[in-house]
Amino acid sequence: MTDTEPAAPVRETAESIATMEIRGAATIAAAAAEALAEQAEAAAASGETASDPTAFRASMRAAGRTLRETRPTAVSLPNALRYVLQRMEGETVDELRRSVIGASDAFVRQLDRAQEDLGQVGANRLADGDTVMTHCHSTDALACIEAAVDQGKSISAVVKETRPRQQGHITAEQLRDAGVPVTLIVDSAARRYLDEVDHVVVGADSIAADGGVINKIGTSGLAVNARERGVPIMTAAQTIKLHPETLTGHTIEIEMRDESEVVDPEAREEIGEIDVENPAFDVTPPRYMDAIVTEHGQFPPESIVTLMRELFGEGAEEPWAEP
Numbered sequence: 001m002t003d004t005e006p007a008a009p010v011r012e013t014a015e016s017i018a019t020m021e022i023r024g025a026a027t028i029a030a031a032a033a034e035a036l037a038e039q040a041e042a043a044a045a046s047g048e049t050a051s052d053p054t055a056f057r058a059s060m061r062a063a064g065r066t067l068r069e070t071r072p073t074a075v076s077l078p079n080a081l082r083y084v085l086q087r088m089e090g091e092t093v094d095e096l097r098r099s100v101i102g103a104s105d106a107f108v109r110q111l112d113r114a115q116e117d118l119g120q121v122g123a124n125r126l127a128d129g130d131t132v133m134t135h136c137h138s139t140d141a142l143a144c145i146e147a148a149v150d151q152g153k154s155i156s157a158v159v160k161e162t163r164p165r166q167q168g169h170i171t172a173e174q175l176r177d178a179g180v181p182v183t184l185i186v187d188s189a190a191r192r193y194l195d196e197v198d199h200v201v202v203g204a205d206s207i208a209a210d211g212g213v214i215n216k217i218g219t220s221g222l223a224v225n226a227r228e229r230g231v232p233i234m235t236a237a238q239t240i241k242l243h244p245e246t247l248t249g250h251t252i253e254i255e256m257r258d259e260s261e262v263v264d265p266e267a268r269e270e271i272g273e274i275d276v277e278n279p280a281f282d283v284t285p286p287r288y289m290d291a292i293v294t295e296h297g298q299f300p301p302e303s304i305v306t307l308m309r310e311l312f313g314e315g316a317e318e319p320w321a322e323p
């Protein structure tokens with residue numbers, strides 16, 4: 001490692017986030033915070049960063065930039081980096097190291113607690129005997145369903161497979177392990193099954209100031225169909241999913257992923273000269289979402305801006321940027 005090049009654990013975490021071995025907004029946030037703690041340990045142990053607080057700080061910012069550049073849509077990633085790097089303080093390398101490790105630990109603990117708390121709120125919206133429909137794999141959404149089961153409610157699930165990467169299979173396995181009877185369907189069967197469903201529960205990668213929910217591609221179509229069938233839909237999202245930059249008019253970048261996730265290279269050869277596009281996320285307008293469930297309670301999407309201001313003020317700092 002040179003003094004500005006992040007340590008191996010940061011590079012490995014960044015690679016795992018980019019290739020989606022580590023995925024899902026909350027999991028990405030925890031991994032990023034933990035990688036910063038590992039960077040602090042490594043930087044305090046060797047080279048110029050071990051004796052020079054300025055070099056140490058620069059190496060932490062560089063690690064933040066490497067992690068930030070992996071995936072653009074889930075705001076939990078920059079929010080995690082912000083939380084840890086804003087709490088980096090001290091005159092000596094040892095003080096700086098300890099502050100980073102303390103902030104990283106506190107962040108991960110808060111994530112777990114927030115998920116538990118929002119799970120209770122989401123569970124209260126579900127009734128004994130309900131069938132829920134899910135999209136993609138969201139640990140926040142699963143927390144609601146699992147909490148409902150823990151409350152003694154009998155819940156069953158219709159799980160969308162979620163092309164192209166089929167994260168629905170992970171959801172199906174986890175719900176099965178929680179004792180929830182699961183029916184797995186292809187995405188295009190969702191509308192047909194909505195008549196048998198009492199609630200749609202999804203997660204979020206980001207929530208915009210106007211209450212728009214950014215989540216796995218297909219969420220917005222599901223929400224429109226759910227509204228048309230009269231099925232309530234909630235987003236389970238802890239507040240690290242609130243996107244502070246949208247308070248000042250910025251839009252959220254939708255990640256475009258490689259076409260090989262949609263068509264395998266052999267089939268691609270055969271298809272020849274056509275465009276293949278693979279947007280990973282979409283935006284559900286607030287009017288199609290019934291509630292955003294957070295660790296602070298549930299909110300109508302249009303009022304989420306109040307919570308966002310309270311938690312993030314008027315904007316977003318970038319403590320990983322070069323001074």
Ligand SMILES: O=C(COP(=O)(O)O)[C@H](O)[C@H](O)COP(=O)(O)O
Nearest residue numbers: 023024025026138139140203204216
């Ligand atoms: O859209 C996805 C995952 O997309 P990908 O698989 O592309 O990362 C999830 O619904 C959110 O990230 C919320 O997940 P969680 O509730 O676990 O934060």
